[in-house]
Amino acid sequence: MQTTALRYFLAVARDGTIAAASNRLNVAPSAISRQIANLEAELGCPLFERRPRGMVLSQAGELLARHAHQVLLSAEQVVTEIQELEGLRRGLVRIATTEAFAIDLVPGVITAFHARHPGIRFELSTLPPGLVTQRVAQGEADLGLTFSLEPSVDTAVAYRASLDMVALCAPDHPLAVRSLIGLSDLAAYPVALLPRDTTLRTVLDAACAAEGIAIEPVFTSNVLSAILPFVRDTRGLTLMSSIVLQGEGWRDAFRVLPIRSDRSLARGIEVQTMRDRRLPRAVEAFLAALVAALPPSPER
Template sequence: MQTTGLRYFLAVARTGSIAAASAQLNVAASAISRQIGNLEAELDCVLFERRPRGMVPSPAGELLAQHAHQMLIRSEQIVTEIRELEGLARGLIRVASSEGFSLDIVPSTVASFHAAHPGLRFEVTVLPPAQVTQIVAAGEADLGITFALAPSTQVEVLYDEQVDMLVLAAPDHPLARAKVVQLSELPNYPIALPTRDTTLRQVFDAACLQEGIVIEPVLTANNLATQLPFVRRSRGLALMSALSMRTPLDLNALVSLPIRARASLSRNIQIQAMRDRRLPRAVRGFLRQLLDALPPPAGSA
């Protein structure tokens, strides 16, 4: 079976229609239909059933889908290993990232690694933390970097380190010169918070609940890019990891302050990979550079 046909088959299985798969892959619908027809002829079976909700894999299609991901991953590994033997500095590194790391750490690592290996290409997908884990587990990303609240059995965790939540403020904010901010002080100032489906908001809300503190955010936003201008241009505050905001902090555009609370305001940074997968050499090199950008794990010398 050709890998092109398998990719097109999986796209239709995932999206539920040839038209949607065509838009996702930027490939003509007729080409996708032809490849699926070739697969059905080769396997002598029907791979999809047409239902009101779209094209649904038949029992044979479901069986093929279970194995197609692994077949494609193995095919990519073989191509990568052959290129490495030939000394070709080419290839694609796919990274899934939660938003906090997409602002600085991931693009900075991509830039520096690409400078040393200009033949490589990179694909960065920014997703909520749970979805990062899901696509890494499915083999749709080589590495995932995300915040996590609990261990995951879906993936292999290559790095796991706790990091504290901080308050971000403009340099002229009344709290900017404080050494530490009490959680109980935060209701006195306008604050921007992420949406409730984020790990940061879940940890923060739990800490507030434990101390009986009620905070009504002036701004609730599902991305950091919306929160940061609010902090810079008002006497407002925001919450995030210092790792997410390293460049603005280094440039003194913002200041960060530790928060004192009864409950933990920490989350874990994880770098994740698909279980039982041998990472290509280029991905292993990128991983080493990514690890260099993160705090060393506790207890490491």
């Protein structure tokens, strides 16, 4: 059973169609179909249920997927151990994170790490919180940085802390001179927010309900980078965790306002790794750099 066939099989399992897997892998659909057909012939059973809207793993496919993840990780581990004979001159770090941390924080850590170890390569994926954890648990990402309302049970947690939510506005906003605002202040201005199925909205909506305050956003987007220009160029506000924007350029573009609330506006953040996996040296070194860039954790 070749690792190439297993890699193509897992791509189809994740993307749901051969066409989608072909686009992501940059491999001809016929090559992917042939490898999957060879696997099914070798195992003597179908690995997918072909449905009108895509391909879903069969029971046998589910079993093979669990095995395939381990096989590919073992193969990668051998390559990694050989590369580690050269120290931190070579290696790959695959990071999955929510968009909030991909705007400024993680790229900043990557930039500083690259200056010290220019031979290390990075892959950064931006995903919803649940998918970050899933990618790490399945070995498709080495590290995950994500928001969480409860500690992860599917991964090992290398770091966990709680971060307060703050409001963000333009420097000339009427509230920009305030050192502290309340939830009722937010309701008096246009607010741009992430959708309701995010951890931010879960925490914010509970706090507003506790105070009997209704905040109806005028702009909702699942892309934080789309919200920031709206806030910068209007009298609008948005909410995010306190460490999302750390660079000097961001400090000039926005004002950060702490929020007073009867109910906690804190969310948990986690740095996650695959359970029971020995991390490659490059990943371990970057993990240490990433944790050092985060606020000290009382849970460590």
